[in-house]
Amino acid sequence: MNFFTRKRSASSAKERLQLVLIHDRTDLTLEEMEALKDDLLKTIARHIEIDPEAIQIGLEKDGREQRLVADIPLRGAARRRAG
Amino acid sequence: MTAQVITVTSGKGGVGKTTAVANLANALAMDGKRVVCIDGDIGLRNLDVVMGLENRIVYDLVDVIEGRCKLKQAMIRDKRYPELYLIPAAQTRDKNAVSPSDMVRICNDLRADSDFVIIDSPAGIERGFRNSIAAADRVLVVTNPEVSAVRDADRVVGILEAEEKGSPALILNRLNPALVRNNDMLSAEDVLDLLGIQLIGIVPEDETVIIGSNRGAPVAADGKSRAGQAFRNIAKRLQGQDVPFMDLEPQSGLWSAIQKITGRK
Ligand SMILES: Nc1ncnc2c1ncn2[C@@H]1O[C@H](COP(=O)(O)OP(=O)(O)O)[C@@H](O)[C@H]1O
Ligand SMILES: [Mg+2]
Numbered sequence: 001m002n003f004f005t006r007k008r009s010a011s012s013a014k015e016r017l018q019l020v021l022i023h024d025r026t027d028l029t030l031e032e033m034e035a036l037k038d039d040l041l042k043t044i045a046r047h048i049e050i051d052p053e054a055i056q057i058g059l060e061k062d063g064r065e066q067r068l069v070a071d072i073p074l075r076g077a078a079r080r081r082a083g
Numbered sequence: 084m085t086a087q088v089i090t091v092t093s094g095k096g097g098v099g100k101t102t103a104v105a106n107l108a109n110a111l112a113m114d115g116k117r118v119v120c121i122d123g124d125i126g127l128r129n130l131d132v133v134m135g136l137e138n139r140i141v142y143d144l145v146d147v148i149e150g151r152c153k154l155k156q157a158m159i160r161d162k163r164y165p166e167l168y169l170i171p172a173a174q175t176r177d178k179n180a181v182s183p184s185d186m187v188r189i190c191n192d193l194r195a196d197s198d199f200v201i202i203d204s205p206a207g208i209e210r211g212f213r214n215s216i217a218a219a220d221r222v223l224v225v226t227n228p229e230v231s232a233v234r235d236a237d238r239v240v241g242i243l244e245a246e247e248k249g250s251p252a253l254i255l256n257r258l259n260p261a262l263v264r265n266n267d268m269l270s271a272e273d274v275l276d277l278l279g280i281q282l283i284g285i286v287p288e289d290e291t292v293i294i295g296s297n298r299g300a301p302v303a304a305d306g307k308s309r310a311g312q313a314f315r316n317i318a319k320r321l322q323g324q325d326v327p328f329m330d331l332e333p334q335s336g337l338w339s340a341i342q343k344i345t346g347r348k
Contacts, residue, residue: 008266013230014273021237021277064244064279 022059026066033059036068044072051075086119086197088190089321090219091254094235096206098227099256102292102301104203105133106311109303110318112167116198119158121189122172123215124205125181131171135299136161145173145180147189154192163304166197178210183217190218199321208242216243222251223283228258228269237278252283254317259288260331284317286310287331 023029028036037057044050056071091100091107101124108120121144122130131137142157147170154170161167170189173180186202193200204215216222222243226236236253243251255271262268269277271285289310295302302311303318312329319326 010263010266010269010273013269014277017230017233017269017277020234024234024237025241061279064240064250 018061022061022066025064026059028059040070049075086190086194086200087321088194088200088202088218088220089223090123090202090204090215090221091223091225092204092212092215092239092251093206093225093232094208094237094239095226095232098225098232099254099286100206100225101129101133101203102296103223103225103254103256103286103314103317104130104201105301106303106314107318107321108134108167108199108201109164109301110315111199111201111321112161112164113304113315114318114322115165116322117166117196118199118201119168119170119193119197121170121186121200121202123181123186123202123211125172125178125211125214126174126176127205128172128174130203131159131169132299133296134161134169134301136169136171137299140171143171143173144189145175148181148185154189181211181214183214186214186217208239212239216246216248219248222248223254224251224278224280225254225256226274226278227256228263228271228274230269233269233274233277240278240280250280252281253278254284254286255282256286257288258285258331282328283320284313285328285331286313286317 040057041050041052041055050072054073058069060067060069091104093100104120108118111118120130120134122128125145131140136159139159142152144157146152147154147157157170158168159171161169190200202215202219205211224236224239226232240251243249253275255274258271259268263270271282275282287309289302289308291302291305291308292310295305295308302308303314305311316326316329
């Protein structure tokens, strides 16, 4: 790898650790996380109209606390407002 | 007097727990405090050699617990200071020779006439670690700016929180400022951001630490050692003093002046 083009290793270390720590702390593997997201989507879709493509569900870190954060735009409501 | 019981732990082995205990104990003793260290690494006794007290051991922690001697008899005094003692670990293979309640009892006996009891925890999250944290009023987690050490430190912090031991403070050991400057080592800010705990000190990578261990003379007593200075600062913070963090740039003075003039940084 070229000295000038290589990404400095400290940033890879930090990015990789960020992911690993979230999963260590929550005891959730990436696969389990995907399954959880699928289940959440299915449940929500039974009650309201949603656009599966626009949905974002993920783990976020706040200090030492982990949060499951979901951002779910409501398709029906948006359309109604737009008239 | 009622001692503060401080446990030094890490998750990963070899990050500098024993070094930190020996140096903090020396620095506190230099400040006139009455200090008792306990080597909690049963079966892998180490603190005695790092402190230079290995030739004076008669009784150990397990002898106290099993009633073969009085607590005072197992306390080896470091003759370089008026009030610095070590209770060595046993070299027994029986990991169950010590229980958390034994540690609580011994520390309570020590509290009355010491200022600080400092416990050197073994690596890992097993029995020896549990014993070491059982009596702690305060826990210090040592890590290196390196992926596996940080990951293991995070596990330990999680366990300490679950055990309601409070949030521990971090000692970031073996930081190499030149590597950090080149972005090839996690910085103190990176590690703090990842672990989300408070910082009590940064100790630079420093060859005087190894020389000090070779001689059984912890570098906290060496006025010229940078790592020694870092440990002395942590010892002051443990006494409640507000000491600014050291500037770890190795080339202060002339070299940094040259860098400024030539615009290099
Ligand atoms: N700041 C430092 N600079 C250089 N070497 C260090 C530093 N801290 C620790 N070491 C060395 O690292 C090794 C492991 O340290 P040790 O205190 O025995 O770790 P632990 O008790 O966590 O297993 C020892 O050889 C020690 O001398
Ligand atoms: Mg050790």
